Amino acid sequence: MPPRRRKQVSEAPSSGHGVIQHVGTRSVEDNASSSANTPIVETSTATITTRLDGDEVTQHELPHRKHRKPLKQSRRLVFFLGAFLGIILAWYFAASPEFSLDSLNDLNLDSFAEYFEDMKGKLPYGILKEANDISQKEQTMLKTEPFAVGRAMYLDGLRARYPVVMVPGVISTGLESWSVTDTDECSCEQYFRKRLWGSWNMLRAMLLDKTCWLKHIMLDPITGLDPKGYKLRAAQGLEAADFFITGYWIWNKILENLAAIAYDPNMMHTAAYDWRLSYMDLELRDGYFSKLKSIIEENRHRLNEKTVLVSHSMGSQVIFYFFKWVEADGPHFGNGGKNWVNxxxxxxxxxxxxxxxxxxxxxxxxxxxxxDTVQLNALAVYGLEKFFSRSERALLLRSFPGIASMLPKGGEAVWGSLGFAIDDVDNQTVSYGNFIQFRNTMSQLSAKNLTVPDSIEYLFTQAPRWFRDRVEENYSHGLARTKAEVQANEADPRKWVNPLEVALPNAPDLRIFCLYGVGKSTERAYVYQEEKDKGLVKLNVSIAAGGMDEPVIMGEGDGTVSLITHSMCHRWRDEESKFNPGRSKVTIVEMPHEPERFDVRGGAKTAEHVDILGRAELNELVLKVAAGKGDEIEDRFVSKLKDYAARIDLGQN
Incomplete structure (x- = not known):
């Protein structure tokens, strides 16, 4: 049956009537007959229009309100309206035992707009304000609907142009089991091709088969690769990182909006990887960087276009390493030549x-x-400690060389000394440079406060020797102060993950867009204590929870990554920067964290570390770059990071 269309009343409203405009969207049936999702503007007045049958229309004019009702009468009206509505709803739900929450999607409150103007004088200000807030929230929520951003930009003329390769962040990629032989400790066959990271199977295995799950997920501490008898591999395809578990999206919003401007699997690819591995082992075990190079070259050959890389979190480090790897010469390297990136x-x-x-x-x-673990109540801490203790969590994470790639880089120049940090605020009694603070001294373990580089060395003393060997074999956390040092580091793969020790490729045509959230409290420093019963907890030190002082000292950032981490984007813009030899243009857009109160993922204006992938503005910017409109994107600075970054002493250019 063809969709029913509302008959337009051509008669103009009289001057005495208020006018309300509300914007709706065509129905699914309407879309079948329309090439675009065109907004319909409907105008209603204080005249009520009633359809009798066919095209016959009867108009009933409401009398003008001349006098405001007394407050007592207004309250009585609101009370009776509320009571009546409550009775109707209670009867409906009681009479409909098979009621589905999905049916709420069919409710349309727009029709009440016809009566709203006339009722303004009868409703208290508080109710009117709440109604306005709800209306504003409804408009914001529209931006988070599936495909909404992409469809709007499609109407603005944006179309797929550059092929897109997405590189997820740490823990974002699902890991599935490829073990086929049972071991003495574990029945592996039952988990074959099931995700033991990034699915409900993961949660089930953690809760009901913890020992077997740990055997699968932990890497061999000596080799940094699969332990004997167990094999996990990164899931592949666009679904590798679209959702973490069912209902919890990660990259899905970006995939939806890219699809809305005509992207499909032939033009976009998720370069999923096993985030547990060191970067060199990603290539040696999985051929990850060789495959990524091949995909990008195939894009260039087949589509005659360069590729847009979109990274999130640790994915930015993976791409930076790839830039150095692909142009390096020698076995196990890309051998692409110095112009490959450009x-x-x-x-x-x-x-x-x-x-x-x-x-x-x-x-x-x-x-x-x-x-998150420190702020749990005592009972929750006790339960977590019994199920998955701090020492077990530390051992698990230490077995992942990929996690160690996220240790802070740049030393005291970036993260501060005991007396000064670039992001210290006025009237701050203890500098952020005191990264680990001990309020009570029990032994040499808690004798002094530690800076970030001190803390990394301290970590090495508290971890097994294999952990230190693995980190030093793969990574470096220093700062090259001269151009000669930068050039010398080009031949050292350990430096390739650190943009303060090696430079960007000499790629003048490369565009870099740094998009990040600001305005959400983020961990910056910690108060620690020495454990009294070290044998019981199997740790020498831990965060000093439960004391008078706040054990976690918060700074600026996106809730996960400190604001200071993004300093490199600002310093790449320096004139004659030794870290940007090709003068690649860098655009910075800071996004303030403005979450919706009733949206668990923050809504269209969130800037939280993961949820920002669903932010409407971020999706718009990604689509603009992919569609070849990146030149329209302008810098926006919200935080003080531009000033903070300028204080970093990077030596000579």
């Missing part, structure tokens, strides 16, 4: 990147803790 990459869109590391990685590796 010839094949149109732009890098760095979303909430962790290029200079993140402070919370130190404490996670040191004592298996973070703010």
């Amino acid at each position: 010839d094949h990459i149109h732009a890098l869109v760095d979303v909430s990147g962790s290029s200079l590391g993140t402070p919370k990685s130190i404490v996670a590796l040191l004592s298996g803790e973070m703010r």
Whole structure:
């Protein structure tokens, strides 16, 4: 049956009537007959229009309100309206035992707009304000609907142009079991091709088969690769990182909106990887960088276009390493030549990147803790400790060389000394440079406060020797102060994950877009204590929860990654920067965290580390770059990071 269309009343409203305009959207049936999802503007007045039958229309004019009702009468009206509505709803739900929440989607409150203007004088101000807030929230929620951003930009003329390769962040990629032989400790066959990371199977295995799950997920501490008898591999395809578990999206919003401007699997690819591995082992075991190079070259050959790389979190570090690997000569390297990046990459869109590391990685590796675990109540802490203790969590994370790649880089120049940090605020009694603070001294373990580089060394003393060997074999956390040092580091793969020790490719045509959230409290420093019963907890030190002082000292960021981490984006813009020899243009867009109160993922204006991938504005920017409209994107600075970054002493250019 053809969709019913509302008959338009051509008669203009009289001057005495208020006018309300509301914008709706065509129905699904309407879309079948329309080439675009065109908004319909409907105008209603204080005249009520009633359809009798056919095209016959009767109009009933309402009398003008001349006098405001007394407050007592207004309250009585609101009371009776509320009571009546409550009775109707209670009867409906009681009479409909098979009521489905999905049916609420069919409710349309727009029709009440016809009566709203006339009722204004009868409703208290508080109710009117709430109604306005709800209306504003409804408009914001429209931006988070599936495909909404992409469809709007499609109407603005945006179309797929550059092929897109997405590189997820740490823990975002699902890991599935490829073990086929049972071991003495574990029945592996039951988990074949099931995700033991990033699915409900993971949660089930953790709760009901913890020992077997740990055997699968942990890497061999000596080799940093699969333990004997167990094999996990990164899931592949667009579904590898679209959802973490059912209902909890990660990249799905971006995939939807890219599809809305005509992208399909022939033009977009998720470069999923096993985030547990060191970067060199990603290539040696899985051929990851060789495959990524092949995909990008195939895009260039088949589509005659360069590729847009979109990274999130640790994915920015993976791409930076790839840039060095692909142009390096020798066995196990890309051998692409010094112009490969300039010839094949149109732009890098760095979303909430962790290029200079993140402070919370130190404490996670040191004592298996973070703010979320510290703030649990005593009963929850006890339960978590019995099920999955701090020492077990620390051991698990230490077995993942990939996690260690996120240790902070740049030393005291970036993260501060005991007396000064670039992001210290006025009237701050203790500098952020005191990264680990001990309020009570029991032994040499708690004798002094520690800076970030001190804390990394301290971590090495508290972890097994194999952990230190693995980190030093793969990574470096220093700062090259001269151009000669930068050039010498080009031949050292350990430096390739640190943008303060090696430079960007000499790629003048490369565009870099740094998009990150600001305005959400983020872990910056910690108060620690020495454990009294070290044998019981199997740790020497831990975060000092339960004391008078706040054990986790908060700074600026996106809730996960410190604001300071993004300093590199600002310093790449320096004139004659030794870290940007090709003068690649860098655009920075800071996004304030403005979450919706009733949206568990923050809504269209969130800037939280993961949820920002669903932010409407971020999706718009990603689509603009992919469609070749990146030149329309302008810098926006909300925080003080531009000033903070300028204080970093990077030596000579």
